[in-house]
Amino acid sequence: MNLVKLCRQSRAPGLPALLAGALALATTLAGGPAAAAPQDTLHELAAAQGRYFGSATDNPELSDAAYTARLGSEFGQLTPGNSMKWDTTEPARGRFDFAKGDVITDFARQHGQTVRGHTLVWHSQLPGWVGSLPPAQVETAMTDHITAEATHYRGAVTAWDVVNEPFNEDGTFRTSPFYTALGSDYIASALRAAHAADPDARLYLNDYNIEGLGAKSDAMYALVRDLLDEGVPLDGVGMQAHLAVQYGFPYEMRANMQRFADLGLDVAVTELDVRMQLPADAAKLATQSSYYRQVTEACLAVERCVGITVWDYTDKYSWVPSTFPGEGAANLYDDGLLPKPAYTAVRTALGDEDDGGENGGDPGALKVRYRSGDSSPGDNQIKPGLQLVNTGTTPVSLPDVTVRYWFTGDNGASTYGTWCDWSPLGCATVTHRVAALGSPAAGADHYLEVGFGSGSLAPGASTGEIQLRLSKTDWSDFDESDDYSHTTGTSYADAPKIGVYVGGEPVWGIEP
Numbered sequence: 438m439n440l441v442k443l444c445r446q447s448r449a450p451g452l453p454a455l456l457a458g459a460l461a462l463a464t465t466l467a468g469g470p471a472a473a474a475p476q477d478t479l480h481e482l483a484a485a486q487g488r489y490f491g492s493a494t495d496n497p498e499l500s501d502a503a504y505t506a507r508l509g510s511e512f513g514q515l516t517p518g519n520s521m522k523w524d525t526t527e528p529a530r531g532r533f534d535f536a537k538g539d540v541i542t543d544f545a546r547q548h549g550q551t552v553r554g555h556t557l558v559w560h561s562q563l564p565g566w567v568g569s570l571p572p573a574q575v576e577t578a579m580t581d582h583i584t585a586e587a588t589h590y591r592g593a594v595t596a597w598d599v600v601n602e603p604f605n606e607d608g609t610f611r612t613s614p615f616y617t618a619l620g621s622d623y624i625a626s627a628l629r630a631a632h633a634a635d636p637d638a639r640l641y642l643n644d645y646n647i648e649g650l651g652a653k654s655d656a657m658y659a660l661v662r663d664l665l666d667e668g669v670p671l672d673g674v675g676m677q678a679h680l681a682v683q684y685g686f687p688y689e690m691r692a693n694m695q696r697f698a699d700l701g702l703d704v705a706v707t708e709l710d711v712r713m714q715l716p717a718d719a720a721k722l723a724t725q726s727s728y729y730r731q732v733t734e735a736c737l738a739v740e741r742c743v744g745i746t747v748w749d750y751t752d753k754y755s756w757v758p759s760t761f762p763g764e765g766a767a768n769l770y771d772d773g774l775l776p777k778p779a780y781t782a783v784r785t786a787l788g789d790e791d792d793g794g795e796n797g798g799d800p801g802a803l804k805v806r807y808r809s810g811d812s813s814p815g816d817n818q819i820k821p822g823l824q825l826v827n828t829g830t831t832p833v834s835l836p837d838v839t840v841r842y843w844f845t846g847d848n849g850a851s852t853y854g855t856w857c858d859w860s861p862l863g864c865a866t867v868t869h870r871v872a873a874l875g876s877p878a879a880g881a882d883h884y885l886e887v888g889f890g891s892g893s894l895a896p897g898a899s900t901g902e903i904q905l906r907l908s909k910t911d912w913s914d915f916d917e918s919d920d921y922s923h924t925t926g927t928s929y930a931d932a933p934k935i936g937v938y939v940g941g942e943p944v945w946g947i948e949p
């Protein structure tokens with residue numbers, strides 16, 4: 438039996454914090470102002486973990502001095518949001534214009550930053566002349582474009598999004614002038630041309646909605662595996678990570694990153710932002726913080742994840758409001774350039790020790806209460822009722838929390854259906870699935886995992902009763918009497934044999 442920790446220890450102040458505190462006290466006693474100790478930048482924190490932390494930027498914003506001061510100091514990597522796209526760099530065939538992109542690479546050089554080039558081949562922001570070419574001319578036009586641009590930026594761009602957004606949501610190839618003329622072979626052709634033009638640049642395929650496991654990331658996975666098998670030059674996969682609090686966190690992001698890494702590829706988070714329906718409120722900002730934190734943690738957990746780029750760092754210059762009317766507040770800083778809770782969450786995830794724990798406080802102060810909603814423990818359904826309770830003094834962000842109810846599948850099908858029958862939070866907020874245990878234990882070879890898409894739990898508050906139900910897909914019977922988490926109690930009681938996890942860390946319960 439494995440006794441899990443019941444609450445997280447509060448962090449003792451590190452030596453730098455004590456020294457800073459002593460310094461502040463000394464200056465206060467001397468009558469002078471208590472100078473704020475300079476803190477590590479996001480990039481410095483990431484670099485200490487072998488990663489970069491970068492931001493997208495765009496030419497019009499570079500005339501905003503307050504903006505560029507932060508852009509040049511906090512971030513170690515830049516991606517031009519628009520200025521290296523085809524419509525800007527080759528508006529007419531053979532007429533190249535790199536002036537705008539050069540402004541960005543110059544800024545980066547002056548501030549010791551690397552640059553990801555974005556993007557050589559994309560169906561969007563493509564000048565009309567490309568779409569009007571006879572199919573037989575498309576490949577030459579494409580490779581000419583790549584050759585000219587990647588050659589121009591040799592030494593200034595360390596990684597290229599060679600092909601951007603090649604897939605539809607269902608994992609089929611997206612139609613574009615390139616796909617129409619060449620089929621999916623255009624991708625290998627583009628990568629080869631980029632490699633020939635700049636053998637030192639890291640070459641990526643980049644897409645959105647491939648952050649979690651699913652049809653679209655499966656398609657990317659199959660494509661890159663085939664490309665590597667064919668010896669096509671490819672170094673990495675970029676996961677854009679345009680997330681939204683109302684759509685939930687990508688399913689198994691870390692595992693998904695890891696499978697690409699296991700092919701020998703780098704992984705980069707290339708365009709991170711987390712939008713929400715406006716107006717923002719504390720609960721949405723807490724969910725947003727948790728998403729930023731989880732992305733950061735996923736990247737740090739996967740050795741081949743090389744860094745994170747936010748798709749601009751401030752709400753002031755976000756692409757979101759014009760594309761999704763009524764949505765916004767997606768970035769780490771607000772439109773007055775003040776850091777938001779998500780900024781602190783990222784710092785904490787990057788290992789910052791100076792934030793005093795103000796980002797959410799003690800996440801361990803949770804417990805779960807349970808009753809069996811099931812009067813027939815030998816039939817074909819298991820019906821746990823659960824209540825999650827915040828026993829701490831600070832709000833808990835629900836998307837960080839998962840609950841595990843352990844049981845045995847007995848004989849019959851090994852696939853399951855799960856349902857939320859009722860919850861005062863609204864069942865749309867409650868996620869549920871069955872997972873198999875890696876090593877079965879007494880009374881447990883599977884568990885029902887319950888999670889939350891949004892919301893936060895105030896100190897002292899309970900989620901109220903969440904009525905759950907599960908069955909095997911062949912509807913064969915269970916014998917619940919030997920199930921690890923099962924009791925026959927029909928009124929709610931603390932449940933030490935049901936697990937609660939925050940950010941994947943156990944905070945309540947005894948694992949089987």
Ligand code: G2I
Pocket residue numbers: 518519561562601645677708756
């Ligand atoms: O849409 C968000 C990103 C999704 N992944 C690929 C990225 O390249 C893409 O970036 C955005 C830029 O941030 C926007 O700034 O791409 C948009 C276009 O697809 C960019 O928006 C365009 C506007 O639609 C144009 O009206 C405007 O002229 O920016 C142009 C330049 O400011």
